[in-house]
Amino acid sequence: MIHKIISPVPFPEGTVNSYLIKDDALSIVDVGTKTPEALEAIKKGIKDAGYQMEDIEQVILTHHHPDHVGWIDAFPNAKVLGHIYVDAWLRRDPVFINSHYDFYLDRLKEEGVPEEYYFWAKKMTRSIEMLGERTLTGVIHDGDEIPGHKGLIAIETLGHAQSHFVFWNEEKKAMIGGDLLIANISSNPLIEPPLNPKAKRAKSLLQYNASLKKLLTLPIDKIYSGHGSEITNVQELVHERLERQHIRAMKVLKLLEERPKNIFQINVEIFPIPYKSQLGLTLSQTIGQIDYLLDQDLITEVKDENGVYWYAKK
């Protein structure tokens, strides 16, 4: 049995989906945002399916974003399962959490962002306020079968988040997909701090494309998505998303024809209006396209004496 529960989100996405699944165990995948309205919606959804909050045996998390992990505290008898990166968040690991501000500031510097925008490092640092108080009781690894749900396999699909899993049932040809693929909006491969503060930043867009390509290898009939409606045209949608991203990258490549530019300069040219109010999101986008062009061997990267990276067309 799979039962969809929609709860409100105080962000542009509008709503988020949780899925109640019943096999040998009764579990819920993702638990909404930490607002009273979301809790009410989740409680009602569980009641409509014929259960109480106390009946839930496992909370399974697709990723650590606040609209998916908000109400882990609301299930007194449930184990909580998720990625090791979710664990660091929920434990509020001090080394990890305290590294975030410096991580974002270092990125702004190497992207050539002018000092007047350095306050964005604080804005980009995700708050722990929207997280539940509990921690994980078990860590999920790539390829694990979810306890109590025979045939439901976790597939690590990083990119949108550094903690992202989808859950795939080959027999039913069905997947619980988190935010890997969303019907009406393209999922943003955000730049997020690494688990080990000394590690390099992940190339989120490349990870994301690799995760999308994993979907092409599976005979999926239906994806139960983290937001919006179920997806049945998986192959078509994946090709469309990859194609659209390639076109965006080609636009960036054109901007590098006359002279080398840094990420901030490119960002201002691509997002002349939104870059000021949405610097974090737009930079994430631009970095992604640059990572892609580097990976395709179409541009070069040079670091100057101030630590700023410059990109030129090959």
Ligand SMILES: [Zn+2]
């Ligand atoms: Zn998310």
